[in-house]
Amino acid sequence: MATQADAQELAALRALSASIGLNPHMTQAAGGNTSLKAGDTLWIKASGTWLKDALSDDIMVPVAMAPLLEAVDRRDPAADKPQAFAIEDLNRRGLRPSIETTVHALMPQRVVLHVHCVDTISLAVQADGEAEVATRLGGIEWAWVPYFRPGLPLARGIAERLRPGVNVLILGNHGLVVAAETVAEAQALLHRVRSLLARPARATAAPDIAAL
Ligand SMILES: [Zn+2]
Structure with a gap:
């Protein structure tokens, strides 16, 4: 850790990560990851x-961010092996x-949360998912990234769609x-986006007690 402020923020991120990791609506098994940038170093959840x-x-x-982003920029397959x-x-x-x-390194903000959020995925799997999300995320600076394999293809897909100010993908x-x-702020934004994307559970028909 470069500074005491970074160390404090990393402690806060570990606490938030643990609570996200215990929520099955956001995390399944070892999925999802969180990160913090401290100077040129990206601290990210390990595989x-x-x-x-x-x-x-x-x-x-800890990962050296600049050389990793350079690899993405020149479409170097080395970006597929972040352990290097x-x-x-x-x-x-x-x-x-x-x-x-690379998903985390490409976002310019200091704290990044990536979750396999069920409310998000239930829209993001649909053919018209982008339009569906657009009706719900008014007032948020977001970008849609179509499916790419994680690694260099997803990194390139994000790099091509990021605009200044975007803080939700x-x-x-x-x-x-x-x-x-x-x-x-990341926790509040996660909560806000999940609330906007959540759909109420479908109403079920009343049981026919007499028939039962
Ligand atoms: Zn993922």
């Missing part, structure tokens, strides 16, 4: 670790950064990304 363990285990791995960009001096457990590390057939300058 194979679970968000719910963020407070009890060391699940964050881990900062080994700070990575005593030998953790491997997620294949989705809807990933077609995949999930949600929110980004903010602080953990508290």
Whole structure:
């Protein structure tokens, strides 16, 4: 960690990550990942670790951001293997950064949350998902990214659709990304987007007691 402020923010992110990891509407198994940028270093959840363990285990791995983004920029397949960009001096457990590390590195904001949010995916799997989301996310700076395989293809898809100010990505057939300058703002934005995308459970018919 570069500064005490970064260390405090990383502690807040670990607490938020653990609560996201315990919510089955946002996290299934080892899916989803969170990150914090501290100077040129991206701290991101390691591959194979679970968000719910963020407070009890060391699940964050440091990655050198600039060379990774350069690899995305020149469409270098090296961007598909983010472990090559881990900062080994700070990575005593030998953790491997997620294949989705480039998703986090591309967002300019300091804190990024990526979740396989059920409310988002239920719209993002639909053929008209982009239009459906558009009717719900008025007032939010968001971008639609059609499905690409995680790694270099998804990174290129995001890079081509990011506009200045965008802090929400809807990933077609995949999930949600929110980004903010602080953990508290990212948490609030995640809550806001989920609320806007959530649909009420379909009403069920009243039972025919006599027939039962
Ligand atoms: Zn994902």
